[in-house]
Amino acid sequence: MIAGIFASSWVAGSIVAVLAGVIGFFVVLRGSVFAAHALPLGAFPAVAAARLWGLDLLATVLAFSVLGAAVVAALSRRTRRDIATALWLVLMLGAGELILSRLQGYSRAVYGLFFGQLLGVTPADLHMIAGVGAVAVVLVLIAFRPLLLSGLSADLAAVAGVPAGLLDLVFLTLVALAAAAALPAVGALLAFSLMVGPASAARMVCDRPLPGLALSVALALATVWGALLLASATGWPVGFFVGVAGLGLYVAGRLAGRGYAPLRR
Amino acid sequence: MTGAPDAALALRVEDLSVSVGGRRVLAQVSFTLAPGELCGLIGANGSGNTTLLRSLLGFVAPSGGTIRLGGDGARRLGYLPQKVSVDPFMPLRARDVVALGLDGHRLGLPLPSRQRRARVDAALAAVSAEAFADRRIGTLSGGQQQRVFIAHALVRRPQLLLLDEPLASLDPSSATEIATLLRRISRDTGIAVLMSAHEINTLVPVMDRVIYLAGGRAAAGPVAEVIRSDVLSRLYGHHIDVLDVHGRILVVPAPGAGHDHTHVTRVP
């Protein structure tokens, strides 16, 4: 029983790591870190609503995430993107609180949604994670070159005929998809950490996109596996180890990249 | 706005007018460009260089006039934006950037092919960038990056290459080097090159034609026919002197004519 739960959380964690490593690589490359934080958390009321009203979790989270991606993309035409993102985020968090306050076991649910319950992943969760994760990874690999080109320069992408607005929406939706898949296992907050740390170290070490992508995935896997081991040894939350490892990877990347260009003022 | 192809010309622009943010920036600009020609687009800061290039690219909708691209009618344009600020940690080598110029719009992962590699190598060689082809783009100097982005624009074999201030932020000797390089490319490949600059003297030895922008209007033609006191005076609406000082052209307004249009040094 214990071994079974651990095995399924191991599989779930690994899938989430691959997903976060792939999507995170482009999050870092395109500088969409705030979006990568806000979109998963923005799906928070969706999980609450699904629990309260017995809706299909995946469908609800997807609908909210895509709605969030669309609203942020639309709002940032009228106001600055970071402000639009922040406002959307707090509104969703407030709404999540409202819905959750109707639930029994309110506190546990909040904790689980924020920090995940990797040690309590069910087989149904696992199917969902695997399905959504596979779709998201395939979509990223299909859009690989346009994502790189528009990350390099929006103007150059436009000359090559890449539809920038559509690509941006697709990308934010991919981030949301990844978040939806990761949410039940690692929680909204740590999905984000797993996207940023490994990718930011990988791009410093590799100077080519495909090896960089591969390294990002490898580091994300190592992070999750290490965190799971440490968590089961200490009884502390997995998220703690994931978050600290993410910062460690970022700092290691900064140190590795010192030779490239003046980073500091 | 793009009309039927015009076999003999790479580009024909007639009476082009463009407004940005409710303000008329270009008024009835006309010029032509033949394959293999290098044309300088000269104007002070804010005179509409970038706007003209972006309207040729279709980024800005003109309010009037026609733009006709020549050749086989396919819109194959190469473009170097005024500012490409490269993320220093972008995990792309110079040759990856050039490869993205070839097929960056395609879906799916890039499959290594001999032909693809050969075209990338050829473009890198055309701008003499072989020495740093395998280095990360963010670690290259401004001039080296400029070459790589020119190769990015060239690799799809455009019929028309639009370069927005490719010489700005380069030291004089690199500027001359890149100008000569572009001259050679346009002659060798038959690509028409339109490049903007604030300073005319670096371009004088290499350009076949010049478009001089002032007050939203343009004078276009061979250098000797445009950079003349009578032509520029008509363009500006007041007297302008064109002086030749030891082989360098100086465009100077008559005393008391208001703005200083002197083109002696490059405007940063």
Added chain:
Amino acid sequence: MLGLLPVGFLDSAPVQHALVIGGFAAVVAALVGVPTLLRGQAFVTDALAHVSSAGGALAPLIGINALGGFVLMSLAAALGLEAAPPRQRAERDLQTGAVFGAGLGVAALFLYLDVTLPGGSGNAVGVLFGSVFLLGASDILPAALAGGAALALLALYLRPMLLASLDPDLAAVQGVRLRRVGLAHLAALTLAIGLAAMTVGAVLSTALLVAPAAAALVLTDRPARALMLAAGLGLAGMWGGILMAWQSYVWTAGHAWPASFCIVAVLIGLNLAATLGRGLWRLGRRGAA
């Protein structure tokens, strides 16, 4: 005017404390929010706000006031950011994200310990979402100290902060010490976040800083007016939200909506109204012209 308020509203001690402390926190947060948004630091604000939840969870474990915990933790994160600030915008976001992730990991740990260790509060939701009605007379002094310090920093450094946000190079030429101004701003920001976290909880405190300031900056370009408008909007949002939470008890037949949700909803509503109003006014002016 007061007669329009529901019966008993102003007589309730929790409401009085909420109105006074919450109102003060909202004004301080809104004022600090203006230079923060001008400096393009909405993401940093949100990151520090989330990280402060670790402090909120730590506070009962080490026996300090929750406000102290919030400020302590977000200040630690802010110093981490300021230790090696990258130059490019995207790099700054990335660094913020990395520190943010670690802070959240620590928050996860402390919240977990809070629930499992003896002496912990066991109240994860209170730290994350808070409730303005749980404030008491003992919170007034710490709130006044933190808010006073934030306002003093703002008063001392507002001009260089604004100048540095417009043009850092120009500011440096004029003798502004960018590093010191940056630190002063981060200190004021963490104090404001702590106050806001005390009233609406750590994860929603961003709303008190961003929503009123963003609305004010939509309505005017002038910093002085923006500060006044932001303070007014923040106060209106806080008091409106408290009133809404009180009334929701009646509307929902005893289920009462969480106060933090109500405050955020009113703040965002005011922000939308300001943005829409401004857009309509512009349209009207264009139509008249």
